[in-house]
Amino acid sequence: MGERVELAVPGLDATLGVIRHGHFGRPVLVFPSEAGRAEDFENNGMLEVVGDLVDAGRVTFFCVDSLDRYTWSAYDQPTEERARRHRIYQAWLEQAVLPHLAYTLGGWRNDIITFGVSLGAYHAAHFTLQRADVAPLSISLSGSYDPTAWRGFGEIGDNTYFVNPMAYVANAEGDHLAWLRSRANLLLVVGEGPFEWEPTKSYPSTLAFADVLRRKGIPHQLDVWGHDSAHDWPWWRKQFAHHLPRFV
Template structure:
């Protein structure tokens, strides 16, 4: 494990952290669950679940902090303001994290995978759909993909629309849609067990998002696990260990 690196958040005096695991292989940008930190992936057994791939030099992980406490989880703020703030987080990913990954990996030798569970699944899918040129594959586990359903309030506008994969994918057409069809691919994994229905609504949201992707012809896979598969780290460990080897 590398040391935690602090990278500047554009337009602010703040920094957010990145931790690297691995020495070679395909880079994977890993988002934590809601309001989480870069340390969470290792601390919750996810690194151990795929350690063989990391040690074999097949994948290098770049685990990042979230900014959810100031963005999507800031429920004292209206939805549109949360979405605007999320744009600052996206700027951090583009302007600070992507150059860091390129530097650490010696350039863009291979394309990035994005990965996350719970709210991290939203971040993974959204980033791939926005930046499929460098991160064409997203792995989302137990995700919820429509921010307008996250106990929001107030009028919504462009900031929310362009941060909402369910909305902007449904509205995509023309050259941009053709570009997404040619570049993006998403793996959506969800269980039917505890907390996947309520309160997270991950199960219905994942199926609804898969339907939108299917209607728009965007490559994706939907993998639904059983009624024992819970919204929790032990199941995300199994799901990632099951799927990741075929991508790296």
């Protein structure tokens, strides 16, 4: 418990880490904030505020490193290239992290929760929308969900479209939309306080994303906190401790 495991990234001469906290219970795949590491969850007090759930065997956290410095935080690269690189991260999650979870848990689980704050909120929501078959619920705090708004440049193509929930959810239809309606459930939490408007634009982005989900009939909940609720760890700890118990 708490030991870091390195897993190879497909197509790159690199590894990313996964840290497990807990011994039993519903698995939660935890994404860090922008350019963060697996250790950030515990180091920022998130584990402590839900420690009773871990001790009771109700939840197990699998915290992962980000690849953001190579993908979305590589601001010298055009948006389309950053999106292409993000798909490498998605491949690592599917080809390395999911099998690791299955092995560690002693069998496959199809009720994973994804969780993240700030840029990690995007990762959590996007992964659930892509893999609702294994991770049907996401909890996203203070997220921004349109990568084309992230200091981008250059022409936008298929790479960006298929990693942009604001785009591909808005255009979902037919059997795929029916599948999302039957499998996915997203909890979007955001505050109205410091840094939720600028520079993160988390508040308007979260409301816009919730509206897209509403129009498409995809199950979701929107929880807006007040003007004192900031884009920062003290508030994310409160929001996480408030919401997680009802899902595990």
